[in-house]
Amino acid sequence: MATTPRSGGAAGSGAAQRPNGTSQNKSCQFKLVLLGESAVGKSSLVLRFVKGQFHEYQESTIGAAFLTQTICIEDTVVKFEIWDTAGQERYHSLAPMYYRGAQAAIVVYDIQNQDSFQRAKTWVKELHKQASPNIVIALAGNKADLSNIRVVEFDEAKQYAEENGLLFMETSAKTGMNVNDIFLAIAKKLPKNDGANNQGTSIRPNGNETNRPTNNCCK
């Protein structure tokens, strides 16, 4: 009994591990939420990212769907817990439940649909108001494969994103264009290890998302 609390490796391991879930400094976990009007392609975007699939006729989501994906950036394993919310108006009241604890959000609009862009803007506003202040928001203009019939101009969206400090990309779930990149960009922008031991990968405000990172997506 002389050594109850101090014997064994308890003391040693206590120092090595953080009490919260991130047990190793090489892996971290983030909650990400997708928002946007219905039928802009949120579920398709996630499906492309998680499974690499694309369905022409994607069923509409009820409530919210949950998916996970793990990616590697440099030497860090990032696990995304993705809540793909339903875009229909009747499910609007659900969204706060999901974005409240989220570290990242992707607001999606359809480049052929001006309304969806307006809706995306209101989402961004809502996020700024209601979500956690450190949330990383990305704006995704989806259906970029149909850019010939676009309504929302790239520059307009780009400008809006810069004004509001958002990541911005035009993506296409159908072709897979920029899908992984936007997630990677988010992963890079997210603070690793919760500021416990900043190893240089802290927030880089000018996280230059255009330079292509080595796309080593590992399971």
Added chain:
Amino acid sequence: MAELKAPSLQSLLDSDRGSTDSLLAESLQLDFDDLDDKEYAIPPTDVLPSLEAVMSEFDTELDSDVASELGMPMPTPSPSLVGDGDSMRAGGVGGGGSIMRYTLLHGISSQLSSAAERVNAGAASCCAVAAYIAVGTSHGHILNFDVTQTLRWAHQDKHSQGSVSSLAFNGDSSRLMAGYARGLVIVMDTQTGDALRELFEVITPNTGVLHVKWTSRSSLALCADAGGSVWSLNFTRKLGIRGCQSRCLFSGARGEVCAIEPLLMEGLGSRRHELDQYCIVALATLSKYFIVTVRPRLRVIKYHSLQGPADCLPLLAWHLVLIQAADATRSVDPVLVVGRGNQLFFHQLFVANGRITLLYLRHVQLQSNLLSAHWLGPKCVASLDTSEVGHLIDVRSSKEMECMDMANAGLVYNSAQFKGLATGGNVSPAFALAGTNACYNSIVSRGTQLYILGNHSLHIIGVRSWSERISFLVKNHRWQEACQLALDGYLNSTERPRKRLQAKERIIQLFKEYISNASRPPPDYCLGSIINCMIVIGELDLLWSELWERLQNTSKTSSELFLQHISEHIEQESIHSLNPIISQALVEFWLNRNPIKLEQLILKLDWLSLDLNQVLKAVKRHKLYKAQIYLNTQALNDYTSPLTELLPLVTTAGLEERYLGNCLLVYISSCLAGRGFPSGDIPLEHRHQVKHDVLRCLTSQHSRDKEIADVEEELPYPYLRTLLKFDTRETLNVINLAFQEREFSNDLGYSYRKRIINLLLEIMTPENATWAEIGCLLNFIAQQISQQCLPCDKHLLERVLSYLAQEHIANESSRQHSERESAWHELLSQNCLNQISSDEEQLQLAKKAKCYYVEEYLLEKMKSYDHILDCYIKNPSRHDMMFAYMERHVQEPERRIYDQLKDNLRQMLDINAQQTTRLVALHYPERISELIDLLSSQKDDAKYLFTPEQIEEFLRSHEGYRLDKAIEIVESCGPLKRSVIYLYEKQESYAKAFDLSMDMLREADSTNQASKEAQEISALLGRSVKTLPTAQLERCWFSLLQYILPHQELQSLTKSLLHEASQHIDLHNLVQLIMQTHNVSSSFGDIKDLLMGMLVSSRQQTEALRTASEILCQDLHKDFVEQQKLSRRGLWITSLRCSICRQRLGGGAADSTVLIMGKCGHSVHEKCLIERQEELKEDDEPCPRCAAMPAPLPSTPSPASHLRLNDHHDESRMSPMRLPCPSQHLLSQSSALELGALQLKAPPRRFY
């Protein structure tokens, strides 16, 4: 740890040889860790490792290897372990072999062996353990080791003082005192090994040292010698010269002291204890133990007698223990354990009101006698019993936790010292005997370790702490136990937050160990307990992330097992939310297996942890309606879509649809009442909206689909219509419940109500609903109106009334009828019908509709009481009330109770005769005769008050009536033949009973009844056997049979009746009867049995006759043989003279026969005897001589008879075959004993 150890001890020892203060400070902490650090504000001591820490460190490495190497049995778990939760430390259940840890100190043991071999040091004899370990040998060597088991120095005795008998370190381990078998005591410097003092004559001369002990005063030591005396050694150092004053504290002459144990208050740290100022010693002799203060002055505080076996020494041990008194005060006081034999007594020593007091705490009895008893920490006592098995005893629960066989240790006994072998054996015999089991100096304890000295080895038994035990179990892959132990520890630390935190950390560590281990052997078997552990400590995240990932990587089955465990916990409601990853897997898992179970799980889970997209789709697919409703309402906050989606599915057809319908009814009801589904409440801010929405949805004119697609044929109000079609009554109930809500009680609410009622009426048209359903609705409306929940509407009322007053409704059940009635009654009592019709009209309607309750009410209201009783009588459900009504109003003349009673008396008697008569007897005693007359006048269609069966039962169950009267009465009553028969039978006039029965038989109109009657008769005849004369009985049977036999329809009975009859009547006659009366169609078969029976019984009778005659012949023969034997017997006579006339026998007249009494041998003339008998008027013929004399044996009668054998003419007197009198006597008495007695007595015989 390694780098911690090296600098601390080594550097300390090397650099600063003189001072061991820091070591001391360290060792002071040892025993005290157990006290809660927080409570006592003791700072944590991470600075230096203690001796124990160092020891246990290499223990863990060696642990099992050492034991196996030495051929030592591994600690075996004993079967009798405590199951007490808080038994150990942080609390562990039972030992399971994980509490005691055995270690062999290799270094010291090998040093001891080599010392014995090389320098002839002899076997080890005693040891002492403090900051060093000192071992004394039988040839006077002392070896001092440090904690790393390196030999620091050795000391050899130059004075041939024999073996080292006792060793002791002082409080700071700077001095080592040693006592020798021949009386020398030396004090050495532990650093150098120099003998500082050599004290030759400090104890009783010519005795050996038994104990040396340091007291709490640094300059004071105690020494006990083999003479039983105790000496105090006061060390002085005057002017640099070391000296010693020795004083005898106790002389062995007044009781030999075997054990001394000074109280050392070390371990309290900076805290002061009141006992510090005293120097206290516990002493024990073979009969008593004492607590003594040596300083400031010698005084005995307390002594107790101590009994025990003669060969067992008393055992003493002190320890500071945290004691919680009954009044919740806590104190740290020394506790003394005193052991002798198999008993352990615990005493607390404390200062109360300035006096030192010893308080008895508890007593523990063990199974075997003890060699030693030592505290191992403040909660347990370790002891070795005489068979060298170590026991660990938990003090609080007084139970043995674990035991371990130490027989292979080669334990050293100090018997030689106790027997005084080195000094010539000048010790008392009692002392020498007790000393055979002395181990005082070879078993010592320190901290939580027990050191056991073997001949060439030193062993340690340690106590594992909670955490160490977990590690031990983990190492042996006993996960289940480890989890259980960990959890117990966690749960036991509820009130101590700091300890709890530590326990939690330990459990998490255990979990990590589990995870890192899980890959090798898939330990599915303890998955449950580890999950349970984590759930209890609330570390769910680890479960979801690490364990789940690990399991998924291993195998599918183990992850399924995981899900099953999780499901169990969800069902027990120990977890409410999951990680979405797990919930996805869980839903997937149960969907394939048991969707019903999935529904239950969903209902218990927080919706936020579910993947709504997945779950809602699955739930819809598998028709888990409840879950669907739950999720829709809870998560989507959508209370109408369950209705719009599910209501169209409701039909009354299948089981599933019915289930759904009921679910929805409950759902609607709870929504309208503001409650959640299936439990809980709707949040207050939504409640109003939800009610409104649900109601609007229910009453919407078109279904939601209708708005899009144009389904022309859809009837309006589809949802409400479906529900009403499904179950009208329950739907209306739901609406009724809803109406009681606040929302419906204001003006707006009334208009809602009205609207709904109108809707209902619109839907429930006769084309679309059965009358029963419409009835339900109208009842409902009537109720609503009467409760003033609906505004009165004349049109509506008329409609309702027209329903209520219907004369005849097809298939109306009594329930519906009574509902109708009560609805009407409600309406009436609320005066709702005033405006549309008068009471008289209503009365007429009610009469027509057979609504007697209403009628009754109306009559009552109109105060026309004349026929009110009729209503009661006609309404069966009101019969009970009728009598109450009459009772209540019997005094009121205007109600004319009596007249009504008179008119309806017969009916009332029919309804409840008892109540009626009671009423009459109570209130109208004077009119009973009148009523009876009335009744008897109506007798023509008399219905009796009692059925014949009742009368018969009454007769049977009662005694004490006069039979003749009863018969008279019953006969006068006409058709009560059965009762009459019974009475006749009771009167034993069977003939009459039979005649009556025969009448009944003749009158019987059906075969069934006839056969029953016939059986009755045969039973009756059977009963009458005893009383009825045979001839009459026979006649009866004949008349019965004569009636039965010709009747074809009673064929089935014939056989059994004939059988019955054959027992009672002559078979011959019976056959005759059969021959005569039997009709032509009868077959031989009917009488075959009878004839067979006759033959058999005739054969039996013949046999019986033969046997009887044989027996008779045998008897006769036997008697004859007997007689012959007797006649041949010789007789002796006592004298040749007649004992009456004193004449010679035989010499007289020739005609005088001589009688000889066979028993006594007296003889008389017959003539004399006859004369004498005539004189005395005696009939029997006792021996006159014996009768004259006082009989020596009055109990034995003299021969009662004699045999006359006349040789001349005996032809007239007796035949040769006549049985002798004794035999006759014998036969009548028939006692074997008497037979024997009589056979000895020969009958008197005639002599010539």
